[in-house]
Amino acid sequence: MADAFGGAESGTQLLARLEGRSSLKNLEPCLFAEEGSPVHGDVIEFHGPEGTGKTEMLYHLIARCIIPKAEGGLEVEVMFVDTDYHFDMLRLVTILENRLAQGTEEMIKQCLGRLFLVSCSSSTQLLLTLYSLENLFCAHPSLCVLLLDSLSAFYWIDRSNGGESLTLQEMNLKKCANFLEKLVTQHHLILFATTQTLMQKSANSAESFLPLKLPHETDTDYRPYLCKSWQQMVTHRMFFSKQCNSANSKAFTVVSCHRKRNQIVKRSFSVAECGVQF
Amino acid sequence: MGEPGREKERPGPSAGAGSRKERAGCGEPGRSLLFPLPVAMVVLRAGLCPGLSEDMIQLLSANGIRTVVDFVSSDLEDVAQKCSLSYKTSLCPQALVAVRRVLLAQFSAFPANGADLYEELKSSTAILPTGSPSLDQLLDSGLYTGEVTELMGAPGTGKTQVCLGIAASVSLGLKQHVLFLDSTGGFTASRLYQMLRAQTEDEEEQLEALQRVRVERVFNIYEVLRALQELRDRLSQQVVSSMGPLKVVVLDSVSAVIYPLLGGRQSEGLALMMQLSRELKTLAREFSLAVVVTNQVTRDSSTGTLKPALGRSWSFVPSTRVLLESKEATWGKCSTQRAASLAKSPRQPTGIQVELDIGNGDVLDPSLVTPTQGL
Numbered sequence: 001m002a003d004a005f006g007g008a009e010s011g012t013q014l015l016a017r018l019e020g021r022s023s024l025k026n027l028e029p030c031l032f033a034e035e036g037s038p039v040h041g042d043v044i045e046f047h048g049p050e051g052t053g054k055t056e057m058l059y060h061l062i063a064r065c066i067i068p069k070a071e072g073g074l075e076v077e078v079m080f081v082d083t084d085y086h087f088d089m090l091r092l093v094t095i096l097e098n099r100l101a102q103g104t105e106e107m108i109k110q111c112l113g114r115l116f117l118v119s120c121s122s123s124t125q126l127l128l129t130l131y132s133l134e135n136l137f138c139a140h141p142s143l144c145v146l147l148l149d150s151l152s153a154f155y156w157i158d159r160s161n162g163g164e165s166l167t168l169q170e171m172n173l174k175k176c177a178n179f180l181e182k183l184v185t186q187h188h189l190i191l192f193a194t195t196q197t198l199m200q201k202s203a204n205s206a207e208s209f210l211p212l213k214l215p216h217e218t219d220t221d222y223r224p225y226l227c228k229s230w231q232q233m234v235t236h237r238m239f240f241s242k243q244c245n246s247a248n249s250k251a252f253t254v255v256s257c258h259r260k261r262n263q264i265v266k267r268s269f270s271v272a273e274c275g276v277q278f
Numbered sequence: 279m280g281e282p283g284r285e286k287e288r289p290g291p292s293a294g295a296g297s298r299k300e301r302a303g304c305g306e307p308g309r310s311l312l313f314p315l316p317v318a319m320v321v322l323r324a325g326l327c328p329g330l331s332e333d334m335i336q337l338l339s340a341n342g343i344r345t346v347v348d349f350v351s352s353d354l355e356d357v358a359q360k361c362s363l364s365y366k367t368s369l370c371p372q373a374l375v376a377v378r379r380v381l382l383a384q385f386s387a388f389p390a391n392g393a394d395l396y397e398e399l400k401s402s403t404a405i406l407p408t409g410s411p412s413l414d415q416l417l418d419s420g421l422y423t424g425e426v427t428e429l430m431g432a433p434g435t436g437k438t439q440v441c442l443g444i445a446a447s448v449s450l451g452l453k454q455h456v457l458f459l460d461s462t463g464g465f466t467a468s469r470l471y472q473m474l475r476a477q478t479e480d481e482e483e484q485l486e487a488l489q490r491v492r493v494e495r496v497f498n499i500y501e502v503l504r505a506l507q508e509l510r511d512r513l514s515q516q517v518v519s520s521m522g523p524l525k526v527v528v529l530d531s532v533s534a535v536i537y538p539l540l541g542g543r544q545s546e547g548l549a550l551m552m553q554l555s556r557e558l559k560t561l562a563r564e565f566s567l568a569v570v571v572t573n574q575v576t577r578d579s580s581t582g583t584l585k586p587a588l589g590r591s592w593s594f595v596p597s598t599r600v601l602l603e604s605k606e607a608t609w610g611k612c613s614t615q616r617a618a619s620l621a622k623s624p625r626q627p628t629g630i631q632v633e634l635d636i637g638n639g640d641v642l643d644p645s646l647v648t649p650t651q652g653l
Contacts, residue, residue, distance in 0.1 A: 050593040051622055066392075079389070085559040088425075088597070088624045089392070089399050108396075115392030119563075121556065124347055125387055131350050132386040156591060160549030175351065198591050271627075 024074065024144065024190055027064055030267050030278045031057075031238065031256055040144065040188035043181070043233050045151075047222060048240030049197040053252040053271055055086060057240070058147050060276035061192060063095050065145055066114040071100055077114045077143040079133065083126060083153040085119060098274030116143070123154040123172035130179050137187040146183070148193040151176075152226060155198060170227040177230040199223050235259055243268070320346050320385075327384055329377045346381055354378065399424070402566040406454075406525060409447030409473075412632040413440070416600065416620050421568040423525065425624075426558050426595060430573040430586045431602035436616050436636035437572040438464040440602070441528045443636075444570060446473040449490040450483065454525040456491045459505055461534045465493055499535045499550055506557050513565050524567060529558070531572040533587050540589065548591060555595040571596065586621075598623050602634070 024038055032038060046054040062080065067073025080087065096111055097103035116136070120126040137143055154172070162169025184191050200223070222239060224231055236258055243251040252271065257264045269278045321344055324332045341357055343349050358371035405420040414420045421427055421444065429437045442465070445456045458465055470491065474484045496502045506527075513524065536554070539547030562569045574587040584601060586593055599622035605615045614637030620630045 049590065051628075084594070085556075085563050086597070089396055090403065090422075091624050093396060094625070109393045112392035112396050116389045117392060117395060118387045118389040120387050121560065125385065127347060128350060128382060128386040132382040133389065136389065154552075156545055156548040156552045159545045175347075179351075196590075196594050200590075 024065075024076070027074065027145075027190075028061060030269075031254065032236065032258075032265070034258065034261070034263060038190050038236070040190060041185055042235045043184060043191045043193070044236040044238065045234045046192065046194040046238050046240060047197065049242075052240035052242050053254075053269070053276065054194045054240050055149060056271050056276055057254070057269075058149055058192065058194065059092050059095055061145070061147065062092060062115060063099055063275060066111045067096070067099060068111070073111075075114070075142075076145060077116065077140055078145045078147060079116045079118070079136070079143055081126070081129070081146070081148045082117060082119045083148070084150055086149060087117065087119075094273065095275040114142075123158050123176065126154070127172055127176050127179065130176060130183065134183065134187075137183065137189070144187075144189050146180075146189050146191045148180075148191065150194040150196055151230065152195045152198060155225070174227045174229045177227060177233060181229075181233045195226060197222070199225055322346060322349060327377065327380045329373060329380060334373070334377065346385055350378060350382060404525065404566065404568075406444075406568050407447050407451060408440070409443040409451075410440070410634055412634055413600075413618060416618055416626075416630055416632050417598065418623070418626050421526070421570065422598075423566045423568045424563050425597040426555075426562055426569045426571060427598040427600070428571050428573055428586065428596035428622075429600050429602060430575050430584075430621070432575055432604075435602040435604050436634070437602060438462070438530055439469075439636040440634070441530050441570060441572065442470050442473060444526060445491050445528065446470060446477065446487070448526050450474055450477055450487040452525065453486075454490065454523050456526045456528065457509060457524060458491060458493045459496050459502060459527070459529045460493055461496050461502070461529070462531055463495070464530060467493075496535065499539060499554060502529065502535055503554060503557065506554075506561060510557075510561060513561075524565070527558075527561065527567055527569045529569070529571045531574070533572075533574045536588055536592070551588065551592060555592065559595070575601070596622065605633075 024040070027038060038044065046057060048054055058080075062078050063073070065074050065076050065078045067075070069075045092115075093108060093112075096108050100107055100111070118129055118133070120129050151173070158172055159169045162171070180191060183189060236256060238257070239255045241253050241255075243253055251268055253266065253268050255264065255266045267278060269276050271277070320326065322330065322335055322338060324330060324335055326346075338344075338349060338357065341352075343352055343357070354371070354374050358374055402423070404423045406423065407414055407420045408417065417427070429440055431437050441458070445458055448454050448456050467488070471484065471488060474487050478484060494505050496505055509524075509527070532554075536547075536551050539550055541547070558569050558571070561567055573592075575584045576587050577583070578585050584603075586599065599620075601619045601621045603617045603619070605613060605617055614635050616634040616636055618632050618634050620626060620628050622628060
């Protein structure tokens with residue numbers, strides 16, 4: 001494992017780092033506009049108000065990853081960082097039971113063996129935990145997906161602790177974002193992070209000074225409030241919303257956009273016993 | 279009263295809490311795999327962890343490294359170069375690396391494996407009946423431990439009654455303890471007693487059930503946080519005597535203690551609210567409790583639907599949300615019928631609606647019946 005000095009690593013470690021990560025092209029084609037996504041190094045943000053299916057989508061992705069290849073999954077390991085204590089293991093098990101051909105306890109435990117969970121109680125602890133997870137990524141070459149639910153959990157607490165200075169308020173999150181970027185590029189991971197819509201979109205005309213406001217951003221309730229470091233490292237931003245025509249109470253929409261290529265795709269999905277269904 | 283326990287001022291890991299190795303896995307009964315020691319973001323001091331000597335602290339401090347975060351995120355190669363100039367062998371590069379590893383192990387959260395966590399949850403999660411079969415049906419058999427459930431409704435829709443019903447059901451039926459944090463003064467022991475009397479004739483049982491419900495009057499957020507901290511301490515030390523096996527914590531109502539904090543431009547109020555929400559959720563998870571909170575409703579300006587009060591940030595907190603509404607009352611008769619609908623759930627489709635009766639049809643307090651016959 002790369003030692004604390006970032007010095008030389010052995011040949012096997014290098015191989016593990018570069019080649020051990022399997023392709024995740026087929027993770028969920030419906031979510032991405034372009035073919036062959038996601039690729040290693042992508043950072044995908046799930047943004048939306050409460051009750052719009054972000055966490056359900058994460059369960060869907062976990063199920064896709066941990067189910068063995070024989071049953072149609074990708075058979076890779078997943079790391080889930082839970083900052084809100086929102087993760088519902090029993091719900092994940094229900095989804096797995098519905099998706100596996102034989103939902104036996106043995107099979108489920110085997111799948112769950114590919115999932116790692118960690119809960120953080122503060123942004124400082126999140127930062128330190130990310131540092132300590134570095135070793136885990138080195139040791140497990142098949143661990144290539146990192147899920148973070150949610151990145152905005154400490155927003156108000158950090159803001160209050162930082163006092164008047166915006167730099168202090170954002171410091172922890174900025175460090176987390178920078179370190180996440182380092183982890184993702186060095187270990188060839190894919191990062192999915194959820195952020196909550198905590199604020200109303202401002203009707204303030206000052207917002208129009210923000211450069212490159214993509215058309216979809218004016219439709220959705222998106223008001224960026226997390227630090228710039230995070231906003232700049234996101235490669236795909238997905239906006240979740242609930243369809244208001246109450247004929248079908250389960251219908252949700254996700255608008256997926258690639259930040260740099262300006263490609264947008266809009267999909268509907270519903271949530272059933274077996275999880276997300278497009 | 280004192281300040282609420284802010285993250286920074288929480289007591290750091292005490293020596294008595296045991297090393298990480300002992301705690302990981304099955305070391306502590308009742309303590310889940312996922313919960314590490316609380317983090318007090320600490321200034322480096324001698325003895326914080328093995329190997330962190332006074333000399334090392336001084337050297338680090340001379341390089342601008344004062345806290346654990348600074349140490350872990352700094353470039354140790356740089357610091358080590360300055361180390362090598364020192365004649366003291368305790369400050370060699372290997373020592374720095376070792377201390378870094380120990381600090382990380384001590385202060386970061388430890389990842390658990392999904393299969394192990396599932397095993398643990400299977401044995402510790404319970405589903406508690408609420409005392410009302412239709413409400414149980416709405417909640418997919420009852421209140422799940424490890425989660426925060428929210429009851430929202432306009433005043434008079436029966437939120438406190440439902441909470442009392444839950445307290446009665448859990449204390450009598452399951453013989454488990456309940457902690458009722460009352461911030462509105464709406465808790466009446468006589469009403470609870472009435473509910474218990476309706477469920478069993480045995481006076482002995484009624485009295486025992488009453489004793490299992492502990493009520494604390496809390497009138498502001500600091501008192502709530504203090505009560506929760508005390509509960510945490512009691513549960514951590516597993517003091518069995520006064521507080522038997524606790525399964526439910528009710529906070530009636532959360533909006534009453536949070537409303538005074540919101541508004542204005544400071545984010546202090548919101549930070550306190552989020553701190554309360556974290557405390558409730560960690561208590562629920564760590565000690566396998568069902569936490570029930572009651573909340574007001576407001577009307578959404580754009581769509582006109584009812585939504586929970588306390589704003590967007592709070593809306594993410596509960597896992598399950600039930601809306602209570604009064605049904606049309608017929609003239610001269612005050613109805614005890616309510617409609618409960620599921621507004622948010624991790625396992626059921628939303629929108630299901632059931633009917634609840636919050637009154638006790640059989641038992642009617644004679645003093646409430648006014649004589650109407652003419653004299």
